[in-house]
Amino acid sequence: MSYDYDQIRKKLKKSLDAHRFEHTLGVAYTAAVMASVFDEDIEKAKIAGYLHDCAKCMSDEKKLSICDKQDIPVSDIERQCPSLLHGKVGAYVARNKYGIEDEDILNAIANHTTGRPGMSKLEKIIFVADYVEPGRNNREGMHLEDVRRLALTDLDGAVRRILSDTLRYLHSTDRPIDETTQKTFDYYDHA
Ligand code: DGI
Ligand code: FE
Ligand code: FE
Numbered sequence: 001m002s003y004d005y006d007q008i009r010k011k012l013k014k015s016l017d018a019h020r021f022e023h024t025l026g027v028a029y030t031a032a033v034m035a036s037v038f039d040e041d042i043e044k045a046k047i048a049g050y051l052h053d054c055a056k057c058m059s060d061e062k063k064l065s066i067c068d069k070q071d072i073p074v075s076d077i078e079r080q081c082p083s084l085l086h087g088k089v090g091a092y093v094a095r096n097k098y099g100i101e102d103e104d105i106l107n108a109i110a111n112h113t114t115g116r117p118g119m120s121k122l123e124k125i126i127f128v129a130d131y132v133e134p135g136r137n138n139r140e141g142m143h144l145e146d147v148r149r150l151a152l153t154d155l156d157g158a159v160r161r162i163l164s165d166t167l168r169y170l171h172s173t174d175r176p177i178d179e180t181t182q183k184t185f186d187y188y189d190h191a
Protein backbone atom coordinates (compact mmCIF):
# COMPACT_ATOMS: atom_id res chain seq x y z
CA MET A 1 0.00 0.00 0.00
CA SER A 2 1.41 3.41 -0.87
CA TYR A 3 0.23 6.60 0.76
CA ASP A 4 0.15 10.23 -0.36
CA TYR A 5 2.69 11.55 2.14
CA ASP A 6 2.61 15.13 0.82
CA GLN A 7 -1.14 15.29 1.31
CA ILE A 8 -0.91 13.79 4.80
CA ARG A 9 1.83 16.21 5.87
CA LYS A 10 -0.15 19.18 4.53
CA LYS A 11 -3.26 18.21 6.45
CA LEU A 12 -1.27 17.55 9.61
CA LYS A 13 0.50 20.88 9.41
CA LYS A 14 -2.89 22.59 9.53
CA SER A 15 -4.16 20.73 12.58
CA LEU A 16 -0.97 20.69 14.69
CA ASP A 17 1.14 23.45 16.20
CA ALA A 18 4.69 23.83 14.85
CA HIS A 19 6.31 21.98 17.75
CA ARG A 20 3.95 19.01 17.46
CA PHE A 21 4.38 18.90 13.70
CA GLU A 22 8.19 18.71 14.06
CA HIS A 23 7.79 15.98 16.70
CA THR A 24 5.54 14.06 14.32
CA LEU A 25 8.19 14.14 11.55
CA GLY A 26 10.79 12.94 14.07
CA VAL A 27 8.57 10.03 15.12
CA ALA A 28 7.84 9.04 11.50
CA TYR A 29 11.55 8.96 10.55
CA THR A 30 12.59 7.21 13.76
CA ALA A 31 9.83 4.62 13.30
CA ALA A 32 10.98 4.04 9.71
CA VAL A 33 14.56 3.36 10.88
CA MET A 34 13.31 1.05 13.63
CA ALA A 35 11.15 -0.77 11.06
CA SER A 36 14.28 -1.49 8.99
CA VAL A 37 16.14 -2.73 12.06
CA PHE A 38 13.32 -4.97 13.33
CA ASP A 39 11.97 -6.14 9.98
CA GLU A 40 8.65 -4.29 9.95
CA ASP A 41 6.93 -2.57 7.01
CA ILE A 42 8.57 0.87 6.60
CA GLU A 43 5.51 2.49 4.99
CA LYS A 44 3.25 1.41 7.83
CA ALA A 45 5.75 2.68 10.39
CA LYS A 46 5.98 6.06 8.65
CA ILE A 47 2.20 6.51 8.38
CA ALA A 48 1.61 5.49 11.99
CA GLY A 49 4.40 7.87 13.04
CA TYR A 50 2.97 10.77 11.06
CA LEU A 51 -0.54 10.25 12.41
CA HIS A 52 0.06 9.07 15.99
CA ASP A 53 -0.53 12.57 17.49
CA CYS A 54 -3.04 13.84 14.88
CA ALA A 55 -5.59 14.52 17.66
CA LYS A 56 -3.08 15.97 20.14
CA CYS A 57 -3.95 19.63 19.51
CA MET A 58 -7.72 19.13 19.75
CA SER A 59 -9.45 20.65 22.79
CA ASP A 60 -10.44 18.32 25.64
CA GLU A 61 -14.11 19.11 24.96
CA LYS A 62 -13.74 18.06 21.34
CA LYS A 63 -11.95 14.82 22.25
CA LEU A 64 -14.62 13.95 24.81
CA SER A 65 -17.45 14.81 22.44
CA ILE A 66 -15.98 12.59 19.69
CA CYS A 67 -15.71 9.72 22.21
CA ASP A 68 -19.30 10.31 23.22
CA LYS A 69 -20.62 10.39 19.65
CA GLN A 70 -18.53 7.46 18.44
CA ASP A 71 -19.17 5.25 21.50
CA ILE A 72 -15.48 5.19 22.37
CA PRO A 73 -15.35 4.12 26.04
CA VAL A 74 -13.86 6.70 28.43
CA SER A 75 -12.48 5.56 31.81
CA ASP A 76 -12.63 7.72 34.94
CA ILE A 77 -8.94 8.54 34.62
CA GLU A 78 -9.34 9.50 30.97
CA ARG A 79 -12.20 11.79 31.97
CA GLN A 80 -9.92 13.32 34.57
CA CYS A 81 -6.98 13.59 32.09
CA PRO A 82 -8.58 13.85 28.62
CA SER A 83 -5.15 14.19 27.03
CA LEU A 84 -4.87 10.41 27.52
CA LEU A 85 -7.60 10.12 24.87
CA HIS A 86 -5.58 11.65 22.01
CA GLY A 87 -4.50 8.20 20.83
CA LYS A 88 -7.98 6.67 20.68
CA VAL A 89 -9.44 9.82 19.13
CA GLY A 90 -6.42 9.96 16.80
CA ALA A 91 -7.20 6.46 15.52
CA TYR A 92 -10.76 7.59 14.81
CA VAL A 93 -9.47 10.68 12.94
CA ALA A 94 -6.91 8.59 11.03
CA ARG A 95 -9.65 6.23 9.85
CA ASN A 96 -12.25 8.87 9.03
CA LYS A 97 -10.25 11.91 7.94
CA TYR A 98 -7.12 10.26 6.50
CA GLY A 99 -8.72 7.10 5.12
CA ILE A 100 -6.45 4.68 7.00
CA GLU A 101 -7.96 1.18 7.09
CA ASP A 102 -5.04 -0.93 8.29
CA GLU A 103 -5.99 -2.13 11.80
CA ASP A 104 -2.37 -2.50 12.91
CA ILE A 105 -1.67 1.16 12.05
CA LEU A 106 -4.88 2.26 13.78
CA ASN A 107 -3.98 0.23 16.90
CA ALA A 108 -0.49 1.72 16.95
CA ILE A 109 -2.06 5.20 16.98
CA ALA A 110 -4.75 4.29 19.53
CA ASN A 111 -2.33 2.68 22.02
CA HIS A 112 0.77 4.85 21.72
CA THR A 113 0.45 6.66 25.08
CA THR A 114 -0.22 3.80 27.53
CA GLY A 115 0.88 0.86 25.39
CA ARG A 116 -1.08 -2.32 25.92
CA PRO A 117 -0.25 -5.89 26.94
CA GLY A 118 0.69 -7.95 23.87
CA MET A 119 1.45 -5.11 21.47
CA SER A 120 2.24 -5.93 17.84
CA LYS A 121 5.72 -5.11 16.53
CA LEU A 122 4.37 -1.96 14.85
CA GLU A 123 2.66 -0.82 18.06
CA LYS A 124 5.92 -1.27 19.99
CA ILE A 125 7.87 0.64 17.35
CA ILE A 126 5.51 3.64 17.54
CA PHE A 127 5.42 3.50 21.35
CA VAL A 128 9.22 3.63 21.46
CA ALA A 129 9.81 6.02 18.51
CA ASP A 130 7.46 8.52 20.18
CA TYR A 131 9.72 8.53 23.23
CA VAL A 132 13.15 8.60 21.57
CA GLU A 133 12.69 10.75 18.43
CA PRO A 134 15.58 13.22 18.10
CA GLY A 135 13.51 16.28 19.05
CA ARG A 136 12.56 14.80 22.44
CA ASN A 137 14.48 16.36 25.34
CA ASN A 138 15.55 14.55 28.47
CA ARG A 139 13.56 15.41 31.54
CA GLU A 140 14.25 14.12 35.01
CA GLY A 141 14.21 10.35 35.27
CA MET A 142 13.98 9.80 31.53
CA HIS A 143 17.37 8.12 30.65
CA LEU A 144 16.99 8.99 26.96
CA GLU A 145 20.54 7.84 26.05
CA ASP A 146 19.86 4.35 27.41
CA VAL A 147 16.43 4.10 25.80
CA ARG A 148 17.79 5.37 22.45
CA ARG A 149 20.37 2.56 22.46
CA LEU A 150 17.71 -0.02 23.35
CA ALA A 151 15.39 1.38 20.66
CA LEU A 152 17.76 0.04 17.98
CA THR A 153 18.88 -3.16 19.70
CA ASP A 154 16.18 -4.54 22.02
CA LEU A 155 12.59 -3.54 21.27
CA ASP A 156 10.95 -5.20 24.30
CA GLY A 157 13.74 -3.89 26.53
CA ALA A 158 13.02 -0.35 25.30
CA VAL A 159 9.29 -0.77 25.96
CA ARG A 160 9.99 -2.04 29.50
CA ARG A 161 12.41 0.80 30.27
CA ILE A 162 10.03 3.49 29.00
CA LEU A 163 7.15 2.12 31.06
CA SER A 164 9.19 1.84 34.24
CA ASP A 165 10.60 5.37 33.83
CA THR A 166 7.15 6.78 32.97
CA LEU A 167 5.47 5.10 35.94
CA ARG A 168 8.19 6.35 38.28
CA TYR A 169 7.75 9.87 36.85
CA LEU A 170 3.94 9.75 37.19
CA HIS A 171 4.20 8.53 40.81
CA SER A 172 6.72 11.29 41.61
CA THR A 173 4.31 13.94 40.29
CA ASP A 174 1.24 12.36 41.90
CA ARG A 175 -0.52 12.03 38.59
CA PRO A 176 -3.22 9.37 38.25
CA ILE A 177 -2.01 6.16 36.60
CA ASP A 178 -4.10 4.72 33.79
CA GLU A 179 -4.86 1.06 34.43
CA THR A 180 -3.54 0.17 30.97
CA THR A 181 -0.14 1.81 31.61
CA GLN A 182 0.29 -0.33 34.74
CA LYS A 183 -1.00 -3.50 33.06
CA THR A 184 1.33 -2.96 30.11
CA PHE A 185 4.30 -2.55 32.45
CA ASP A 186 3.38 -5.71 34.40
CA TYR A 187 3.08 -7.63 31.13
CA TYR A 188 6.47 -6.53 29.72
CA ASP A 189 8.21 -6.71 33.08
CA HIS A 190 7.45 -10.42 33.19
CA ALA A 191 7.82 -11.12 29.48
O1 DGI B 1 1.81 12.87 22.88
P1 DGI B 1 3.27 12.86 23.27
O2 DGI B 1 3.63 13.95 24.22
O3 DGI B 1 4.18 12.84 22.10
O4 DGI B 1 3.56 11.48 24.04
P2 DGI B 1 2.49 10.49 24.72
O5 DGI B 1 1.32 10.31 23.86
O6 DGI B 1 3.28 9.25 25.06
O7 DGI B 1 2.06 11.23 26.01
C1 DGI B 1 3.04 11.43 26.99
C2 DGI B 1 2.43 11.83 28.28
O8 DGI B 1 1.46 10.90 28.70
C3 DGI B 1 3.52 11.89 29.34
O9 DGI B 1 3.49 13.17 29.94
C4 DGI B 1 3.13 10.84 30.32
C5 DGI B 1 1.65 10.72 30.06
N1 DGI B 1 1.13 9.42 30.49
C6 DGI B 1 1.44 8.18 30.05
N2 DGI B 1 0.80 7.24 30.77
C7 DGI B 1 0.03 7.92 31.67
C8 DGI B 1 0.24 9.30 31.49
N3 DGI B 1 -0.36 10.26 32.24
C9 DGI B 1 -1.18 9.85 33.22
N4 DGI B 1 -1.78 10.75 33.98
N5 DGI B 1 -1.42 8.52 33.45
C10 DGI B 1 -0.86 7.52 32.72
O10 DGI B 1 -1.08 6.33 32.97
FE1 FE C 1 0.95 11.21 21.91
FE1 FE D 1 3.95 11.85 20.21
